[in-house]
Amino acid sequence: MKKIYIILIVLVLGVTGMAYLYFSNLDKESSPSDISLNLVSANAPIIFTFENDKGFYDILGQQTVTNDILGAEKSNLLKTLRTLISNNTSLNHLIDGEKITIGFLPTSANRVDFIIATQTKAKKFDHTVLNQLNATVKQEGSAYHIKFGDTSECFISIINKSIFLSNNKKALTMLGTTKLPNNEFAEYIKQNNRFSKNTLANVYINYKQLPSLLKNILNTNLTGELNIFNKQAAYASLNYNFSSDKLLLNGYTQINDAQNYFRLFVDQKEQKVNIDQLFPEQTANYTLFSINDYAIWHKALKVWQKSKKEDEKIAEQLHNINEKYRIDIDQTFPKYFNKQFATLELKSGEKLGIVEIKNGDKLGQLLLDLGSDYAPDIRIFKETDLLYNYFGEPFKKFERPFYTIIDNHLVVANYASTIQVFLNAYKNDHLLVNTDSYNAFKDQISSATTIAFYVNHKNSHDIFGKNLKAPYYKQYKSEKGVKNYNAFGYQLSADNGKFTSNILLLKNQTKTDTIKFSGN
Numbered sequence: 413m414k415k416i417y418i419i420l421i422v423l424v425l426g427v428t429g430m431a432y433l434y435f436s437n438l439d440k441e442s443s444p445s446d447i448s449l450n451l452v453s454a455n456a457p458i459i460f461t462f463e464n465d466k467g468f469y470d471i472l473g474q475q476t477v478t479n480d481i482l483g484a485e486k487s488n489l490l491k492t493l494r495t496l497i498s499n500n501t502s503l504n505h506l507i508d509g510e511k512i513t514i515g516f517l518p519t520s521a522n523r524v525d526f527i528i529a530t531q532t533k534a535k536k537f538d539h540t541v542l543n544q545l546n547a548t549v550k551q552e553g554s555a556y557h558i559k560f561g562d563t564s565e566c567f568i569s570i571i572n573k574s575i576f577l578s579n580n581k582k583a584l585t586m587l588g589t590t591k592l593p594n595n596e597f598a599e600y601i602k603q604n605n606r607f608s609k610n611t612l613a614n615v616y617i618n619y620k621q622l623p624s625l626l627k628n629i630l631n632t633n634l635t636g637e638l639n640i641f642n643k644q645a646a647y648a649s650l651n652y653n654f655s656s657d658k659l660l661l662n663g664y665t666q667i668n669d670a671q672n673y674f675r676l677f678v679d680q681k682e683q684k685v686n687i688d689q690l691f692p693e694q695t696a697n698y699t700l701f702s703i704n705d706y707a708i709w710h711k712a713l714k715v716w717q718k719s720k721k722e723d724e725k726i727a728e729q730l731h732n733i734n735e736k737y738r739i740d741i742d743q744t745f746p747k748y749f750n751k752q753f754a755t756l757e758l759k760s761g762e763k764l765g766i767v768e769i770k771n772g773d774k775l776g777q778l779l780l781d782l783g784s785d786y787a788p789d790i791r792i793f794k795e796t797d798l799l800y801n802y803f804g805e806p807f808k809k810f811e812r813p814f815y816t817i818i819d820n821h822l823v824v825a826n827y828a829s830t831i832q833v834f835l836n837a838y839k840n841d842h843l844l845v846n847t848d849s850y851n852a853f854k855d856q857i858s859s860a861t862t863i864a865f866y867v868n869h870k871n872s873h874d875i876f877g878k879n880l881k882a883p884y885y886k887q888y889k890s891e892k893g894v895k896n897y898n899a900f901g902y903q904l905s906a907d908n909g910k911f912t913s914n915i916l917l918l919k920n921q922t923k924t925d926t927i928k929f930s931g932n
């Protein structure tokens with residue numbers, strides 16, 4: 413579903429920031445590093461921090477993933493900057509060991525640009541040192557326009573001990589007009605940075621600011637399924653781990669809004685993933701949820717429904733169902749739910765919901781009066797929003813779905829034909845778990861989680877083509893982009909009021925790689 417694409421896009425943009433850049437700002441009452449962080453994080457929802465150290469650049473230079481994500485143009489610019497600055501003793505000495513802050517932000521239409529911040533050890537940065545670059549330097553107002561021999565260019569502003577660098581002059585202008593109010597995101601970054609001293613680099617995401625960036629990437633608004641990412645009060649703090657064949661990030665996701673749907677799972681222990689055993693081979697993406705104790709979780713769900721002013725309407729509907737069909741509706745889904753449920757999208761765009769249940773035969777009998785036959789093995793609910801009432805947001809789009817029960821799983825869809833596609837795949841063993849690519853992905857990520865997002869690259873071509881704006885879709889399908897990638901995954905595992913997070917962007921594996929995995 414589209415929300416998974418957003419997470420992928422965000423992380424894809426995010427890793428680019430680790431590609432060797434520098435930037436900053438200054439305030440008389442604060443340190444240069446604090447001011448640069450405040451300015452950049454006030455404008456950019458994706459932030460990276462690392463130390464300017466040659467060893468870090470040497471390690472990062474061995475990972476081609478960053479180049480694949482950035483594309484040739486930006487990769488060349490970053491490589492040029494890294495080479496010229498790190499190899500210039502005078503320039504590099506000024507910022508050696510300093511903290512680098514990098515942000516990605518929206519500027520003009522369909523653009524996402526970068527800003528880089530750092531500070532110099534010198535009492536004051538002498539702008540004439542820029543003449544030591546093997547480039548053409550031209551002053552344009554308060555900024556310097558730098559053109560390199562390979563046609564790459566960037567813009568730099570210097571204020572006392574602070575250095576600002578961007579690929580777009582407009583980004584520097586945005587910083588110049590930024591006031592410094594209380595910046596909670598900057599405080600979050602500083603707090604979490606203290607606990608990640610031994611990592612190569614850190615990635616921070618401000619989900620509340622994401623809509624301003626995503627509107628430059630997507631062909632759709634943040635409504636419907638995407639509303640969950642519309643100005644949500646949530647942050648992520650992630651550590652970068654080096655690997656030559658994948659992007660691997662781990663850390664924490666903190667959801668600050670008590671009424672966010674994901675917070676319903678913050679106290680639910682992670683579970684070994686089993687529900688994916690039913691997913692069709694043509695699955696493009698899925699989101700799955702694990703509930704260790706449904707009774708406790710359902711109490712939280714009712715509070716969430718009350719916050720949305722839906723509680724009275726739902727209670728009245730369930731009461732009317734009990735009266736109309738002479739049943740106790742609470743003896744159906746709440747009693748027979750097992751541990752996991754999921755929603756998934758096929759490469760055709762068809763959507764399915766799956767709920768793991770304890771006794772499919774018994775639940776099927778209890779639902780006889782609540783549904784009617786449509787075709788062999790396929791029925792349709794007579795009442796609306798049954799699954800939404802008991803499981804919340806993921807099932808909102810399945811208002812009065814068709815359904816089937818098979819091997820202790822309730823499967824729903826808005827079209828009978830989609831149920832038939834599922835049944836054909838399941839009965840013929842054409843399943844995602846039987847593919848080499850999915851097994852390679854599973855080998856690289858935890859087998860247990862509370863919430864998980866997954867995107868299958870091969871099966872998502874048409875879906876991305878509809879939802880990404882042209883420049884980003886071009887990069888997605890380019891040989892010099894992420895065309896030869898396997899999948900993306902984002903796991904959230906409940907941990908004392910927040911979520912331990914694992915993020916994986918995996919390349920397609922060669923036979924040699926596959927042998928290496930099996931030997932681990």
